[in-house]
Amino acid sequence: MPIRELPPQLVNQIAAGEVVERPASVVKELMENALDAGARRIELDVEGGGTRLMRVRDDGGGIRKEELPLAVARHATSKIGSLEDLERVATLGFRGEALPSIGAVARLAITTRTTDSEHAWRLEGDGHGRYAELAPAAHAPGTSVEVRDLFFNTPARRKFLKSEATEFGHLETAVRRLGLARHDVDLQLKHNGRAVLALQAATDRTGVERRLKELVGPEFIEHAFHIEQQGGGMRLSGWLARPTFSRSQADLQYFYVNGRAVRDKLLVHAARLGFNDVMFHGRHPAYVLYLELDPARVDVNAHPAKQEVRFRDSRLVHDFVFRTVQEALAATTPAAAMPQAAGGAYAMPAAPGYRPSGLAPSQIPMAAETLAAYGRLHAESAAVPSAMLASVSPDSGVPPLGVPIAQLHGIYILAASPEGLILVDMHAAHERITYERMKVALQQGGVVTQPLLVPVNVAVAKREADLAEQFGDELAANGFVVERRGPESLSIREVPALLAREDVTTLLRDLLADLAEHGESRRVPESLKRVLANSACRTSLRAHRELTLAEMDALLREMERTPRADQCNHGRPTWTRLTHSDLDRLFLRGR
Numbered sequence: 041m042p043i044r045e046l047p048p049q050l051v052n053q054i055a056a057g058e059v060v061e062r063p064a065s066v067v068k069e070l071m072e073n074a075l076d077a078g079a080r081r082i083e084l085d086v087e088g089g090g091t092r093l094m095r096v097r098d099d100g101g102g103i104r105k106e107e108l109p110l111a112v113a114r115h116a117t118s119k120i121g122s123l124e125d126l127e128r129v130a131t132l133g134f135r136g137e138a139l140p141s142i143g144a145v146a147r148l149a150i151t152t153r154t155t156d157s158e159h160a161w162r163l164e165g166d167g168h169g170r171y172a173e174l175a176p177a178a179h180a181p182g183t184s185v186e187v188r189d190l191f192f193n194t195p196a197r198r199k200f201l202k203s204e205a206t207e208f209g210h211l212e213t214a215v216r217r218l219g220l221a222r223h224d225v226d227l228q229l230k231h232n233g234r235a236v237l238a239l240q241a242a243t244d245r246t247g248v249e250r251r252l253k254e255l256v257g258p259e260f261i262e263h264a265f266h267i268e269q270q271g272g273g274m275r276l277s278g279w280l281a282r283p284t285f286s287r288s289q290a291d292l293q294y295f296y297v298n299g300r301a302v303r304d305k306l307l308v309h310a311a312r313l314g315f316n317d318v319m320f321h322g323r324h325p326a327y328v329l330y331l332e333l334d335p336a337r338v339d340v341n342a343h344p345a346k347q348e349v350r351f352r353d354s355r356l357v358h359d360f361v362f363r364t365v366q367e368a369l370a371a372t373t374p375a376a377a378m379p380q381a382a383g384g385a386y387a388m389p390a391a392p393g394y395r396p397s398g399l400a401p402s403q404i405p406m407a408a409e410t411l412a413a414y415g416r417l418h419a420e421s422a423a424v425p426s427a428m429l430a431s432v433s434p435d436s437g438v439p440p441l442g443v444p445i446a447q448l449h450g451i452y453i454l455a456a457s458p459e460g461l462i463l464v465d466m467h468a469a470h471e472r473i474t475y476e477r478m479k480v481a482l483q484q485g486g487v488v489t490q491p492l493l494v495p496v497n498v499a500v501a502k503r504e505a506d507l508a509e510q511f512g513d514e515l516a517a518n519g520f521v522v523e524r525r526g527p528e529s530l531s532i533r534e535v536p537a538l539l540a541r542e543d544v545t546t547l548l549r550d551l552l553a554d555l556a557e558h559g560e561s562r563r564v565p566e567s568l569k570r571v572l573a574n575s576a577c578r579t580s581l582r583a584h585r586e587l588t589l590a591e592m593d594a595l596l597r598e599m600e601r602t603p604r605a606d607q608c609n610h611g612r613p614t615w616t617r618l619t620h621s622d623l624d625r626l627f628l629r630g631r
Contacts, residue, residue, distance in 0.1 A: 047145060049169040051114075059141040062201060063090025063190060064210035066146075069138035070185050071218050074098035077183065080241065082224040084215065088232075089207035091190050091198075100156040105161045108174060111150065112165065114140045139185075144169065145197065151157045152183040167193050192523065216255045217301045220294055220328060223248045238273045252279065252328065256292060260285070260326060264437060265372075265612040269364040272356055273337070276364045278329035282372060282606065283315060284613045286323035294328045297338060303347050307331070307560065310358045314365025316566055317573075318372070318604050320611040331361065362562075370603035373441040378390065394532065438598055444592035450584035460619040466581050466592075468608035469599050475576035475609050476602050482568065487519040488539040498530045499543050504552045511555050518564035534577040536564060538571045542591055573609040 060066055077100030087093040103111055115135060142148055143165045152257055153160035160179030165171045167189070191198035201207055208231055219227050219239055223288065229237040239255070242248045245266070252261050263285035268277040281292070295307050307329075315325040339350040351357045441464065442457030453464040500508070508515065508522050508530050514523055519536030535544050547567060554561030581587075587595070593616050599605045599614065607613055 059137055060145055060190075062210055063094060063207050064214040066090065066142055066187055066190065067096065067211050068214045068218065069095070069142070070096040070187075071215070073138065073185075074100055074183070075218075075222060076223065077101045078138055079182070079225060081228075083228045084230065086208065086211060086229070086231045089200060089204035090211050091204070091207060092188065094187040094190075094211075095184060095359060097184040098180065099180065101458040102157070102160075102181055103150070103185055104154055105157070105174060108150065108152065108161055108163050109171070110141050112139050112148070112163065112171060118629070142187055143167065143171075145194055147188040148182065149186040149188075151177050151179045151186075153179045153181050157181075170213060180286065202594050205429075219251070219255050221296050221299050221301055223251055256294070257327065260292060260328075264326075264328075265368075267364065267368040272360055273333060274357065274360050275332040276329060276361060277332075279327060280329075280365065280368055281326035282370070283318040283325070283611045284607055285326055286319055286611055287326055288323065290324040293324070294325035296330045297340075297349055298332055298335060299330075300340060300349070301347075301521045304349055306351065306354055306358055307361060309558065310361035311365050311439055313362045313562055313566075317366075317569060317609070318369055318607050318611055323611060327365075329361075331357075333357070354578065358558055372604055372606040373602070374600055375607060439597065441596040444589050444596060447592065451587060453587070453595065455596060457594075457617070460621075460623060462615060462617050463614040464596065465597070465608075465612070466587070466595060468583075468612050469595060469605065469614040471576050471580040471608045472579050472605055472614060473595075473598050473602050475573050476604065478572040478576055479569065482572065487517075487564075487568070488537045489519045489521065489534040490534065490540050491521075491534045496532040496545060497525065498532060498548060500528055500530055500549070500552070502528050503556065504549075507552050507555050513562075515551070520544075520551070520564065522548065536568060538568055539564070542567065576609060 059069060063086070067086075067090065071082060071084075076097060077098060079098035079100035082097045082099045085093065085095040085097075139148070139150075145167065147167045148165040149162065151162045152161055160177045162175050162177040163171055164175075191201070212229065212231075215227070215229050215237065219225075219237070223242040226241050227237060227239040228235070237254070239251055240247075241253045249261050259404075260281055261279070264279040264281045266277075266279055269275070290308075293308065293311070295302055295304065295311075297304070297307075303468035311325065311329065312328060319325060337352050339352070438457055440457075442455035442462045444453055444455045446454045447466075448454055448463075451466065453466050455462040455464065505524055505526075505528055509524055512522065519534065519539070520532065521533045523533060525531045530548070532544055532548060539547065547563065550563045551563040554563055581595075603613060618626075
């Protein structure tokens, strides 16, 4: 077949394949255009899951009459004008492909009016690249875009659409995702005449959290806490759900970069790493996070649907997100969960005035434990006198976890607090305390290495061998002494002592894969933590061990000082609270 130039309509239909996958992608493009036009209110009317009709109406700046034909021409846009603009895109849409692509696979009509125009103008297309003459119309300042009979002229594309309910489900998800991006915009969605979403603009934390309840569910916001951190020219804010609210799949993870919804592997990996110490294996964290940085530091033109981005300083971004999430979760302590801590991003435990007489902060029941290559980490606690039960009135200075009053079945500690009754799983709590102490000891003592009697030779690709040489110092700092034996061969001579029984060949390959993708790896530190976590689980207080009140009190006070004390190393909760209202409800008091 000879080379020939394709007709414009076919070119547009091919381009539409990158932009228009289903009704949801049409709504996404039209809503982004509305937001870029400065809309403060967006109304969506959808019929037949979006296949029959999608109408998006906004109160934005509108389109001038003379520019309206250009709006449906390919590669025509008001959002960029030079390569410099493309390198620091600050708008959601910028390619100038959305409207012509939509108009190539559906019947498209645009009615628009600028604020300085006496009346609106309407442009209608037949879905075959032909547009009627501009006609005057009635419309308030802003723009309405109507898309009818999606894929009516491309039957092969239409047959891949799912049921009406399925397509509307995808469309609603896209609307909710964009609704999370811009809390300051009123948003309404109707399907077949029925109201589905009616979101009011929010300007403060209370309003935004109310909106979050509608968009991602009340359970999320009940289990989430707000974070905000700045550094290195970046700002990360949003909400992290506590680890006990983990999910079976990654269905409640929303990440935004400069207001753009993205599904970026680097960001997901960084957030996941931040949860590593507090999450059950196979479970997924939940979060709504917003990353802001100079547009010049992020390439938003890396994916046709603009769902992935490329960072110019990917290692710095990854480290910033990881450390922010990790440090925020480290502050999930009993004190931060108390009512008096509400309203802050995360409150570190304060030193309360209450302390049982004769009990030092470090006196806590621990088994004598020696970890090979890292020395003695814990010691038997000295005998402590019985604690006196203090008053638990709100002004008595009782610590966050209250005053111990009993032990139940040798498993749970019961404590009285001004808010009600607190129950603590003593094994889970002690496991977290022991683990955090081991991590501190590891950090202070450094990674102890163990030379291998017989070095392990590993066949690798040339690129992997190059990485091993390039990051040799970093590998050594993590306890791996690796030498290059040839173009595609490495020799492992020393490994971290705690990992001597692990599959060091696989660990090295995984580590090099991380370095290739992210420029860094936390594979060794995370493996060391896994060994410490297992050791902490084995050596922590077992069930049915009887504790004195003083020992219970020591455990509670140590929990209040320990990072991540709200959950054990496996993500299980360490404590819960029954408030006075909960107790009254159980016993039908006041009814």
